[in-house]
Amino acid sequence: MEKSQIIVTGATGSIGLAAVRSLLSKDLPVIMACRNLNKAKTQRDNLIKQFPHSEINILExxxxxxxSIKTFVDNIKNQGFKVDKLLxxxxxxCRDFSVNEDGFETTVAVNYIGPLYLTKLMIPLMEEExxxxxxxxxxxxxxxLDEHFFELDKKRFSQLGTYGKAKYALFLSSLTLSEKIKNGHVNLxxxxxxxxxxxxxxxxxxPLADILFRPFCKTPEQGAIPAVNALLCKSTDNGQQTTDFVQNDVKLFSGNKSKVISKKHYDNPMRHWLWEETEKQLKVEN
Ligand SMILES: NC(=O)c1ccc[n+]([C@@H]2O[C@H](COP(=O)([O-])OP(=O)(O)OC[C@H]3O[C@@H](n4cnc5c(N)ncnc54)[C@H](OP(=O)(O)O)[C@@H]3O)[C@@H](O)[C@H]2O)c1
Structure with a gap:
């Protein structure tokens, strides 16, 4: 039987590529979902040298x-891929404020809107569990987060501030998404x-940060560990293997551990506003 694929977005980046390598080492087939096809092809050639029997597909x-997200999902459908995992x-x-063709600020688009839209389109195509x-x-x-999150206001933009908000929005909407789905799991x-x-x-x-800061950072391989643990539904909590998820209990994987997201985040008053506003922005039906 044809194996189910694992989609990894940003597979050409540091952590993405390390995650792909780790999945291939476990003999799992991967779809590299990338904006730069040439870069992806070069990386695939190198990966195949390391894992000659691996199955690696590339889609733009x-x-x-x-x-582009819609076309990607159409390609998954038309090429008959079975998918059961999406990273x-x-x-x-982004250093500077910019607005994309759909009318979203780019940091918000790539870190929040894009992953959420991709996920919503992919869910009906994915295998049970x-x-x-x-x-x-x-x-x-x-x-x-506040109700200005989607506003296109250059004065409110900051390189790290807007990135942090977009990541927090993804965090909050992951909790709501998990409540809405019946046949799968969402984790972080x-x-x-x-x-x-x-x-x-x-x-x-x-250049200063490169000397003083980078040596103390994790390697991409270390950064990919929690992603792969989360994808494979395994974590090592205090050295113990946990196997099953409790439905709707979103877990945050970090290092070699995982923990269930605490209730205070579910109680965040912005959570439902964010979900409804995102639906409106994407003009998608519930
Ligand atoms: N590095 C950290 O300290 C850190 C900490 C916390 C969270 N994270 C998160 O970890 C993830 C991976 O980051 P990283 O450190 O591996 O960064 P990275 O090396 O810069 O990789 C980012 C990846 O995202 C891709 N990407 C960027 N814009 C895209 C777009 N519009 N469409 C499709 N793909 C796009 C890049 O593609 P190209 O190869 O074409 O540029 C690249 O593959 C990110 O979500 C990041 O926010 C990183």
């Missing part, structure tokens, strides 16, 4: 464009601070 996906790993920190993993960040702890991965392109701020202090 630009999370900054709703039509929403791609992300971006599917597993969705969304990538969040430590910045969620210091980010607060926090890679920690990882030595990748993403932590370049494109500012004058980057």
């Amino acid at each position: 996906l630009d999370l900054n464009s709703l039509s 929403n790993n791609a992300g971006i920190i 599917f597993n969705i993993v969304n990538t969040v960040s430590v910045t969620r702890g210091v980010s607060k 991965t926090d890679p920690g601070v990882v030595d990748s392109n993403m932590i370049s701020m494109h500012r004058w202090f980057d």
Whole structure:
């Protein structure tokens, strides 16, 4: 029987590629969902040298464009792929304010709107007991959402502030999504601070940070561990293997551990506003 595929978005990035490598080492087939096909093809050639019997497909996906996301999902459907796992790993920190073709600020589009829209389109195509993993960040702890979140206001934009809000929005909407689905699971991965392109701020202090900060960051392989644990529904809580999820209990995977998200986040007054506003923005039916 044809094997179910695992979709990894941003598979050409540091953590994404490390996650792909880890999945291939377990003999699992992967779809690299990437905006840069040439980069993906070069990486696939290298991966095949390392894992000669692996199954690696590449499909184009630009999370900054709703039509690209739609085309990606159509391709999954038309090419008859069976999928049971989706790792929403791609992300971006934009230095400057910009608005995409769909009218979303780019940081919000790539880190929040895109993964959510992709997930909503993919859910009806996925196998029973599917597993969705969304990538969040430590910045969620210091980010607060308000009703200005979708407003296109350059004055409210900041490189880390807007990124933190978009990641926190993904965190909150993952809880609501989990309540709405019946035949699958939603979980979160926090890679920690990882030595990748993403932590370049494109500012004058980057060379200093490279010397003083980067050596203390996690490697991409370490950053990918919680993502792979979450995808494979396994975690090692205090050294003990947990196997089953409790329906609707979203877990946050971090390092080699996982914990259930606490009730206070479900009680966040912005959670339902965010979900409804996102539905309106995407003009999708419940
Ligand atoms: N690095 C950290 O310290 C850290 C900490 C917390 C959370 N995270 C999260 O971990 C995830 C992976 O980050 P990373 O550190 O591996 O960063 P990275 O090396 O910069 O990789 C980011 C990946 O996202 C892809 N991407 C960017 N914009 C895209 C778009 N519009 N459509 C499709 N793909 C797009 C990139 O594609 P290209 O290869 O074409 O550029 C790349 O594959 C992100 O969600 C990030 O927010 C990272």
